[in-house]
Amino acid sequence: MSFINLADQFGRGREKECREWIGQNDNMANSLATRFTRGDQFETLLGEEFTDQCRDKLKVIVKDNVSKERKLKAYMNAVKSLKDNYSPPTSQQENDGDGDDIKPQVEEEDFQQKLEENYSKELEKIENNSIMVTQEQRYLKLLEKLGENDDQDDELVVVNPASSDNINRIKCHLTLAVMEDPVRSRTCKHSFSKAAIVHHLRVSKICPVAGCINRNMRTSELEDDPDTAILVRRYKKREELQKKNKAQSALDMDDDDDE
Ligand SMILES: [Zn+2]
Structure with a gap:
């Protein structure tokens, strides 16, 4: 238009x-x-x-x-x-x-x-x-x-998809990618991709988050992190929807763009 x-x-x-x-x-x-x-x-x-x-x-x-x-x-x-x-x-x-x-x-x-x-x-x-x-x-x-x-x-909650905050919350400090199978330390509450933190703990006991005081991290203190898991799920769903939406609106509103 x-x-x-x-x-x-x-x-x-x-x-x-x-x-x-x-x-x-x-x-x-x-x-x-x-x-x-x-x-x-x-x-x-x-x-x-x-x-x-x-x-x-x-x-x-x-x-x-x-x-x-x-x-x-x-x-x-x-x-x-x-x-x-x-x-x-x-x-x-x-x-x-x-x-x-x-x-x-x-x-x-x-x-x-x-x-x-x-x-x-x-x-x-x-x-x-x-x-x-x-x-x-x-x-x-x-x-x-x-x-x-x-x-x-919980998939379609009101979250600004562009917000970098959300992305950072679901990024693993070790893999720098969106967390897979997120687990968190009971001690310091930091979360990581499960495979990555397990691997890390074989060589170091220091929490990978810079400045964290947890310097004696053990595999046994790791627990599932459902909160992050939900954020990850939402994020992926949003990406999917966004893609679908783009394709859809290209069809729906071909005359509705100023570009
Ligand atoms: Zn930590």
């Missing part, structure tokens, strides 16, 4: 209208979802293939809603930051009623360009700080309605 389209769609005080539209789409998708719940009588009646297609369409709608909402937010942020600094030469749109034109005036073309630049920046900021669309609450809610949330438990 081009920026101009977005401006038409979101601009001129239509934020409320847009939000209502997004909300209505959401409600519609959700109420339809209950009709296409997996294992429901409709599935038996209409066939799995058809209901699968319907479910997929509903997912596209809700994913699209999430991305529209992010774009709307970016647009409103961009407008706001421009409003604070400039006022457009055509002053017929004084929605906020601040009236006075003491701000520097810019030509309409420049204004448009500045707005567009700001919008790109804001959108990037929002996307960078957002969780994956498929982890958004409203998407999960839809999955629940569709009866597809079976393995939702």
Whole structure:
């Protein structure tokens, strides 16, 4: 979708209208979802293939809603930051009623360009700080309605996939890769890939984490580390979803990119 389209769609005080539209789409998708719940009588009646297609369409709608909402937010942020600094030469749109034109005036073309630049920046900021669309609450809610949330438990929790914190927490100090079979020391609570730490303890008793005071580590003090195991599982699942998602959204939204 081009920026101009977005401006038409979101601009001129239509934020409320847009939000209502997004909300209505959401409600519609959700109420339809209950009709296409997996294992429901409709599935038996209409066939799995058809209901699968319907479910997929509903997912596209809700994913699209999430991305529209992010774009709307970016647009409103961009407008706001421009409003604070400039006022457009055509002053017929004084929605906020601040009236006075003491701000520097810019030509309409420049204004448009500045707005567009700001919008790109804001959108990037929002996307960078957002969780994956498929982890958004409203998407999960839809999955629940569709009866597809079976393995939702801890896999799809709200975690920022870009956060390096998470990656570092699941990286093994010895292998420097994502932990396999994580175990932790009961003494110092440091975790490692099981094979790697067992191998390490054959040659040294010093905890491999720099600065750790545990200098007498034994194999017997190692225990399974389910917390890290969950993080690893989530991480892998996210990677998988991200890949799937990328392929999917390339299909879904071929005209929805500014690139
Ligand atoms: Zn340690």
